[in-house]
Amino acid sequence: MKFLTFLTLLATTSPSLFHNALVSARELPVNPTTHSRYASGEVMDQIMKGKEATWDYYRSQGYFSAGRYKSHNQYTPCGKDGTVTLNTGGNFTTYKCKGLDVTGHLTHDDLGSVDETEQIGSSVWGITVQGRELAIIGQTDGAAIAEVVGKGWWNYLGKKEGTLDYIGRIPHQSLPSIWREIKSYKHYAIIGSEAVGHGIQIFDIHKALELRSGGFLDYKRLSRETKVFDLKTDLTAWFSDLPVGRSHNVVIAEASQHILAVGAQPRNDSCRSGLIFIDVSDPSKPQRTGCAADDGYVHDAQCLIYKGPDSRYNGREICYGYNEDSLTIYDISDKTTTNIISKTSYEGASYTHQGWVLDTENQEFLLLDDELDERNSAGSAADGRSTTYIWNITNLGAPIQTGIWKSDIIAIDHNQYIRNGFTYQSNYGAGLRILDVSSIPFKPSGEDIKEVAYFDIFPDDDESPQPVFIGSWANYPFFKSGYIVVNTFDRGTFVVKRSMKGVNGVRAEY
Numbered sequence: 001m002k003f004l005t006f007l008t009l010l011a012t013t014s015p016s017l018f019h020n021a022l023v024s025a026r027e028l029p030v031n032p033t034t035h036s037r038y039a040s041g042e043v044m045d046q047i048m049k050g051k052e053a054t055w056d057y058y059r060s061q062g063y064f065s066a067g068r069y070k071s072h073n074q075y076t077p078c079g080k081d082g083t084v085t086l087n088t089g090g091n092f093t094t095y096k097c098k099g100l101d102v103t104g105h106l107t108h109d110d111l112g113s114v115d116e117t118e119q120i121g122s123s124v125w126g127i128t129v130q131g132r133e134l135a136i137i138g139q140t141d142g143a144a145i146a147e148v149v150g151k152g153w154w155n156y157l158g159k160k161e162g163t164l165d166y167i168g169r170i171p172h173q174s175l176p177s178i179w180r181e182i183k184s185y186k187h188y189a190i191i192g193s194e195a196v197g198h199g200i201q202i203f204d205i206h207k208a209l210e211l212r213s214g215g216f217l218d219y220k221r222l223s224r225e226t227k228v229f230d231l232k233t234d235l236t237a238w239f240s241d242l243p244v245g246r247s248h249n250v251v252i253a254e255a256s257q258h259i260l261a262v263g264a265q266p267r268n269d270s271c272r273s274g275l276i277f278i279d280v281s282d283p284s285k286p287q288r289t290g291c292a293a294d295d296g297y298v299h300d301a302q303c304l305i306y307k308g309p310d311s312r313y314n315g316r317e318i319c320y321g322y323n324e325d326s327l328t329i330y331d332i333s334d335k336t337t338t339n340i341i342s343k344t345s346y347e348g349a350s351y352t353h354q355g356w357v358l359d360t361e362n363q364e365f366l367l368l369d370d371e372l373d374e375r376n377s378a379g380s381a382a383d384g385r386s387t388t389y390i391w392n393i394t395n396l397g398a399p400i401q402t403g404i405w406k407s408d409i410i411a412i413d414h415n416q417y418i419r420n421g422f423t424y425q426s427n428y429g430a431g432l433r434i435l436d437v438s439s440i441p442f443k444p445s446g447e448d449i450k451e452v453a454y455f456d457i458f459p460d461d462d463e464s465p466q467p468v469f470i471g472s473w474a475n476y477p478f479f480k481s482g483y484i485v486v487n488t489f490d491r492g493t494f495v496v497k498r499s500m501k502g503v504n505g506v507r508a509e510y
Contacts, residue, residue: 027401064118099453103162107492111144124487126476138180168227192247199240253303257281262298273297294338308363348379369413403445429471431457452506
């Protein structure tokens, strides 16, 4: 009862910013009146306060306390009843699931988090080096590195396939922060944070593999040695040329050998928290080459060499920016200036958070998630159920919002990534949700999208009438093996994979 009272209070004190319920969302020009609230940082501040209030509540209930959870680092299938029960040190927790088996799990404690009072997770990304799949896992006090154990002789000697093998960690550069984002450039981990003075860490993942490679008959595969990497001697580079050392996210523009810092506060800096371009042609000597400031704050972006029907931009380097109240598309071929192709909002826009192109080899559609529409009961998300926006981008200068997909679950969508016609969504309390989106080019309304699999990693909110900012922050679905790494705020990091028995009536390629 106390939990529901807290949620009701939080919902009533979080102001609704924009449009009320609309049957179907469509593209709109950016509203100059409401845009000023985004440009000033007011809306972002409100979101931060809402998140902090949520986390303070769960902190007070002991959810982040060291030792609260135990690891369940072994294979456990999703049952016929649509649940999987994990034994974490004698405490049994049942999670709802469909089409996904759990293969590994380590708590943040077992992933090396050194904070004795609380362990909290955030983002996650992956790198494949020498055929080996490693996850870089964001935590408040740094980033953990763990291998998703592959198939081999070591499976018979204690390291089971699909489990997590913790190798080491990269400490934070300045101060602890929940906001820690990670991407990969070639064989380097790129790590940014909202902490003042953190900058961007560049770490060669080969250093981690040294602890698990070599020796007679490659016996180091069995090693359990771990290491806290030294910030002075083990980093390839530390990039500090940000306004105050903060970034909300890091983005990769691999074709031009650049990484980007986005959302680098303050907003009144000359780059206005937009796209900041960093040349990493020599990763040991990153150099800032310019910025795109004209649309102000960028929350997240995906940057690609354009391949698609808009022949004006073939071969150009394009960034799809998620800019709080708009989808903003940039041509970043010239890193010394801003070249905005289009800037488009939509009905119900509350906080344009993140998105991904449906097919990088034919950029006709993208999916977009809004982090605040469910909380604000805005537009198509008025009922609080996760809402995904479908965009036709065949004309980069005039994107069209063609439809939506709505979940049956009350939850906030946070980050999604698309692979092989499936989108892998981390939707906070609803956990990992996998949708078959291969029908979109033929049915752009979204009517034929199907949810084919899920793993609900936060059952505690299943009876909640309000969506909450806790559960899964992000996942990484791009490993060739099919293993998917899911990071959570409180319970650590899970590895899941398509159920061995499969699910009837769905494509089996997720």
